[in-house]
Amino acid sequence: MKPAAYKGFTDPELxxxxxxxxxxxxxxxxxxxxxxxxxxxxKFGFSHTDxxxxxxxxxxxxxxHLQDMKDDRKVSTWLATTTTRHCLAIKxxxxxxxxxxxxxxxxxxxxxxxxxxxxxxxxxxxxRESVENLPSRCRSMIEMxxxxxxxxxxxxxxxxxxxxxxxxxxxxxxxxxxLRLILRKRGIKK
Amino acid sequence: xRHLTVENIITYMDGQGSDVEKSxxxxxxxxxxxxxxxxxxxxxxxxxxxEDSSFEPPAEVVEWGVNLFQPVMKPEKGxxxxxxxxxxxxxxxxxxxAGVRRVGAPPRQLLxxxxxxxxxxxxxxxxxxxxxxxxxxxxxxxxxxxxxTPVKLESHGIVRYRTRTNVVGEFSFDxxxxxxxxxxxxxxxxxxxxxxVHRGNS
Numbered sequence: 523m524k525p526a527a528y529k530g531f532t533d534p535e536l537x538x539x540x541x542x543x544x545x546x547x548x549x550x551x552x553x554x555x556x557x558x559x560x561x562x563x564x565k566f567g568f569s570h571t572d573x574x575x576x577x578x579x580x581x582x583x584x585x586x587h588l589q590d591m592k593d594d595r596k597v598s599t600w601l602a603t604t605t606t607r608h609c610l611a612i613k614x615x616x617x618x619x620x621x622x623x624x625x626x627x628x629x630x631x632x633x634x635x636x637x638x639x640x641x642x643x644x645x646x647x648x649x650r651e652s653v654e655n656l657p658s659r660c661r662s663m664i665e666m667x668x669x670x671x672x673x674x675x676x677x678x679x680x681x682x683x684x685x686x687x688x689x690x691x692x693x694x695x696x697x698x699x700x701l702r703l704i705l706r707k708r709g710i711k712k
Numbered sequence: 713x714r715h716l717t718v719e720n721i722i723t724y725m726d727g728q729g730s731d732v733e734k735s736x737x738x739x740x741x742x743x744x745x746x747x748x749x750x751x752x753x754x755x756x757x758x759x760x761x762x763e764d765s766s767f768e769p770p771a772e773v774v775e776w777g778v779n780l781f782q783p784v785m786k787p788e789k790g791x792x793x794x795x796x797x798x799x800x801x802x803x804x805x806x807x808x809x810a811g812v813r814r815v816g817a818p819p820r821q822l823l824x825x826x827x828x829x830x831x832x833x834x835x836x837x838x839x840x841x842x843x844x845x846x847x848x849x850x851x852x853x854x855x856x857x858x859x860x861t862p863v864k865l866e867s868h869g870i871v872r873y874r875t876r877t878n879v880v881g882e883f884s885f886d887x888x889x890x891x892x893x894x895x896x897x898x899x900x901x902x903x904x905x906x907x908x909v910h911r912g913n914s
Contacts, residue, residue, distance in 0.1 A: 540781065541796055548781035556774050561767035574773045581777035586799040646764050653761075668761035671768070691728075695719040702757055 533597040540588055555601055558647045562605040565639045580605050598647055602640040652704045660697035716740060716747045721754060795904045797824035826904045828853040831897060843887040850881040850897050857881045862898040867891045
């Protein structure tokens with residue numbers, strides 16, 4: 523099965539396929555949650571390097587605990603809890619090694635409590651999944667406009683999608699509206 | 713009242729349009745709660761989309777995670793039942809006791825469970841070289857010892873090392889290269905596979 527075909531499987535389906543030895547199902551799971559996992563240490567104030575270490579550690583833990591996921595347990599919930607705990611453990615260790623006396627139970631980042639960080643990570647994941655559910659042209663446009671580091675111009679977008687440049691603006695508006703309505707349906711307004 | 717179109721709102725948010733058009737839109741937004749709230753929704757949506765792109769991990773890190781998974785070897789002819797064990801305990805998951813400072817790289821202790829069989833594994837690094845030693849024991853809750861039971865270490869889909877347990881179910885793999893391994897124990901009930909037995913990060 524081609525990698526793109528795995529996008530349509532639910533988490534429990536992917537987990538079951540992983541346990542059968544399907545490495546592409548594992549790849550689909552990692553790619554699905556890569557930003558979700560990475561966002562949590564970033565919100566904790568970790569550097570990109572340290573966040574990468576956390577990402578690797580969580581991938582390892584996920585593989586080790588795959589068997590525990592097969593009973594429809596939500597992968598995102600497990601990832602949020604496990605990644606948060608891992609970040610806290612690293613912070614605690616770092617505090618102890620630097621001689622600080624107090625235990626920390628909250629991240630240094632004052633923009634959110636632990637629950638806020640987890641909720642934000644889950645909201646972002648829902649946003650990503652909603653983008654995935656857009657029709658392919660809309661999905662491509664949204665990804666190029668907002669998720670592509672190279673920030674392609676309207677001309678480049680028009681060229682890649684095979685449309686006249688003046689059409690990009692109106693189509694973008696329609697795609698954003700579509701995305702907004704998908705999110706509303708999923709209960710995410712703000 | 714005629715409301716703004718989505719395209720109007722987004723064009724305005726982009727700062728496009730003539731001064732007259734912008735002024736007209738601003739006047740409308742100031743007086744129309746519905747359009748103003750819609751504009752706010754789009755602002756939040758675009759902010760979240762852009763913020764999400766900042767959470768993209770480095771490609772090589774993602775590839776590392778993807779490559780972590782090694783396809784489980786196909787069962788040998790005769791259809792051996794494969795059981796994937798669950799990780800129950802990992803010393804690397806435990807917080808340090810207060811006042812304890814780490815000296816050197818501590819061994820890692822893992823406990824896996826599959827049904828009523830436990831597999832205890834200790835992994836130690838050989839500091840002088842890039843090798844690890846794995847020492848373990850296969851135990852049953854029925855206080856049964858698994859004597860002379862085949863144990864294998866696989867990596868990248870290939871069996872690298874084989875051994876057998878002693879009379880009390882103990883086994884060891886001495887000074888094997890540091891890698892991420894699958895450890896398999898061949899019991900009469902089936903083959904128990906432990907994913908990802910490795911030295912890990914201390």
